[in-house]
């Protein structure tokens with residue numbers, strides 16, 4: 001392996017690797033993708049970050065970066081970025097942050113449901129993926145662990161019909177949008193595209209069952225997954241007039257239904273999680289300056305009874321969701337022109353609310369702000 005090249009520790013079927021990989025490809029940044037079964041991952045990466053998680057970027061000077069937000073932001077600070085993932089227009093930037101939040105708080109559930117609830121139909125495909133670079137027994141153990149996350153993510157008998165209805169609605173809306181625009185915000189990919197690409201490619205645009213639904217129902221969404229993975233902007237079906245991101249009114253004509261869907265799906269969740277966080281902070285359980293959980297691999301600080309499209313489930317409260325939510329609140333302050341649209345969909349709750357404590361990223365993990 002070339003010692004001067006960036007290493008991306010990741011896997012073809014990993015949701016968050018897809019996000020980081022698409023970004024590196026679009027920016028023309030050379031990298032080698034290495035699986036986490038590589039000896040160097042256990043010897044150097046895991047001790048440095050305290051857990052086995054992907055993607056991880058290792059720079060030629062040895063710097064290690066974990067978390068897709070930190071990976072993208074690292075390269076955004078470099079001069080060689082071809083197409084910045086952060087729109088300059090504050091309103092577009094705010095939309096991008098909303099999609100980033102929805103990808104994690106909303107679509108992880110769809111991704112995990114379609115991957116693991118249809119295991120019998122997809123077993124050969126998934127076993128091949130999870131066994132690559134490792135052994136079969138280890139693959140089965142990892143697959144079992146992944147499947148065990150389903151209840152905590154809100155995948156149960158009651159929510160499954162709602163998740164599938166949501167997937168169809170999302171595909172229909174995005175297919176109409178991509179009839180007019182190459183990316184979510186015009187002719188350039190933003191952090192919103194990269195975030196949505198994780199679930200919409202690595203699981204939903206790749207695993208046999210959801211891929212078939214996507215290809216039959218929403219060919220333009222499938223094309224967008226190809227476009228997101230291309231090393232260029234891949235605008236062949238669109239007029240590339242060099243305009244970059246599109247004007248807000250043009251975008252809202254087809255994105256408005258998506259904002260409605262996002263509001264309907266993530267607001268109940270986030271309201272309940274916020275109530276939990278307020279009580280957690282009031283009880284003195286969030287220690288400023290300290291990691292959000294006792295061990296780096298622990299992602300949740302508790303559980304709440306909540307709802308997804310009206311269906312009840314008990315889900316985990318992830319401080320990472322508040323970290324992304326804060327980014328949206330920060331972006332909203334500069335974009336008053338979206339206040340009406342957000343208000344119409346109840347999304348003003350997200351932008352106008354005060355979180356009781358900030359979540360920051362330090363030393364590859366989330367910490368409560370000092």
Ligand SMILES: N[C@@H](CCC(=O)N[C@@H](CS)C(=O)NCC(=O)O)C(=O)O
Pocket residue numbers: 014015016017052053054055066067068069320
């Ligand atoms: N917030 C992290 C999430 C990364 C993540 O969840 N990666 C998954 C693979 S797609 C993982 O490594 N999971 C290991 C586990 O949960 O045990 C990021 O954006 O990088």
